[in-house]
Amino acid sequence: MCSLLMTSCDISNTCKEWDTAKSIAEMIYREFFTQGDLEKALGGTPSEMMDHDKAFIPTQQIGFMDSIAGPVFKVLGQLLPSASAAYTALTDNQQRWEQLRKEGRRTH
Numbered sequence: 001m002c003s004l005l006m007t008s009c010d011i012s013n014t015c016k017e018w019d020t021a022k023s024i025a026e027m028i029y030r031e032f033f034t035q036g037d038l039e040k041a042l043g044g045t046p047s048e049m050m051d052h053d054k055a056f057i058p059t060q061q062i063g064f065m066d067s068i069a070g071p072v073f074k075v076l077g078q079l080l081p082s083a084s085a086a087y088t089a090l091t092d093n094q095q096r097w098e099q100l101r102k103e104g105r106r107t108h
Contacts, residue, residue, distance in 0.1 A: 004075065008073060056106065058100040
């Protein structure tokens with residue numbers, strides 16, 4: 001239970017109000033892209049999510065929500081029904097990311 005709670009705290013940005021969640025995601029990707037640029041400058045090949053030439057943030061966020069954040073908050077809501085609002089917020093945000101993906105918009 002402690003691990004679930006710690007993980008949910010760490011990735012709780014996916015459950016915040018849309019403008020906040022989107023802003024945090026953009027900050028995270030700026031950090032990832034900075035690291036990817038450094039890896040390129042040193043002759044390396046960054047992972048796709050750290051390569052601003054390849055990463056499409058809406059798709060990356062949807063994948064993260066599908067594989068990691070969604071299952072975490074779904075289980076959390078099942079164990080602690082008072083926390084189920086977090087899963088609802090996450091699914092609402094996931095729909096917003098899906099809309100951006102359909103529109104072909106990176107984030108703005």
